[in-house]
Amino acid sequence: MNGVGGRIVETEAYHHEDPASHSFSGPTPRNEVMFGPPAHVYVYRSYGIHWCLNFVCWDGAPGGAVLVRALEPTDGLDLMSERRLASDPRALCSGPGKLCQALAVTREHNGLALDRAPFELAPGSAQGVVAGPRIGITKAVETPWRFGEAGSRFLSRPFPQA
DNA sequence: TAACCGATTAGCT
DNA sequence: GCTAATCGGTTAA
Numbered sequence: 001m002n003g004v005g006g007r008i009v010e011t012e013a014y015h016h017e018d019p020a021s022h023s024f025s026g027p028t029p030r031n032e033v034m035f036g037p038p039a040h041v042y043v044y045r046s047y048g049i050h051w052c053l054n055f056v057c058w059d060g061a062p063g064g065a066v067l068v069r070a071l072e073p074t075d076g077l078d079l080m081s082e083r084r085l086a087s088d089p090r091a092l093c094s095g096p097g098k099l100c101q102a103l104a105v106t107r108e109h110n111g112l113a114l115d116r117a118p119f120e121l122a123p124g125s126a127q128g129v130v131a132g133p134r135i136g137i138t139k140a141v142e143t144p145w146r147f148g149e150a151g152s153r154f155l156s157r158p159f160p161q162a
Numbered sequence: 163t164a165a166c167c168g169a170t171t172a173g174c175t
Numbered sequence: 176g177c178t179a180a181t182c183g184g185t186t187a188a
Contacts, residue, residue: 050182134169
C-alpha cells in the first residue's frame with residue numbers, strides 16, 4: 001500500500017469477550033469500527049503517540065479484531081527507511097508502532113475497507129505459524145492468541161517455541 | 163472540562 | 176535485559 005508492502009508475520013487476536021480488547025467494555029466512539037463490518041481497518045493509538053493497525057475480524061460476534069504487530073518489509077524499503085529514519089530493515093516493522101509509522105498508517109485509515117486503496121490484501125500463505133502469549137497487555141496475558149511466523153527475524157519478539 | 167491510562171519505544175545498565 | 180518517559184485520546188463527572 002502507498003508504495004510499501006510486506007508480509008504480515010505477527011498478529012494478535014482480540015474479541016469482544018477478551019478483557020484485553022478495546023471492545024470488551026462495550027462500544028465506544030473509538031472502537032465502533034470493531035463492531036462494524038469485518039474486513040475493515042481499525043486504527044487506534046497507544047501511549048498517545050503510537051498507532052496500531054488492526055483488521056476487523058468478527059469471531060462469531062461483533063467486536064473482534066486482529067492486531068497486526070509485525071511486518072516483513074518486501075516493498076518500499078526505501079520509503080519505510082525514510083519514514084522511520086532507520087536503515088535496519090529489521091527495525092522498520094518489528095512492532096505495532098513502528099509498523100504504522102513505516103506504512104504511514106494514521107487515524108485517517110480508521111474504518112477503511114481492506115479491499116480498497118490504499119490497502120491491498122495479498123493472498124499470502126503463512127508457513128510455520130506458531131502461537132504464543134500476547135504482549136504488552138495487562139489482562140488475559142496468558143491467553144495464547146499471538147500468532148506469527150516461526151523463525152522470522154522481523155517479529156517484535158521471538159516466540160517461545162520458535 | 164479534567165483526569166486517567168495505555169495492545170510502546172527508546173535508552174541506559 | 177530492564178526501567179523510565181512519552182502524548183493524546185477516551186472516559187467520566
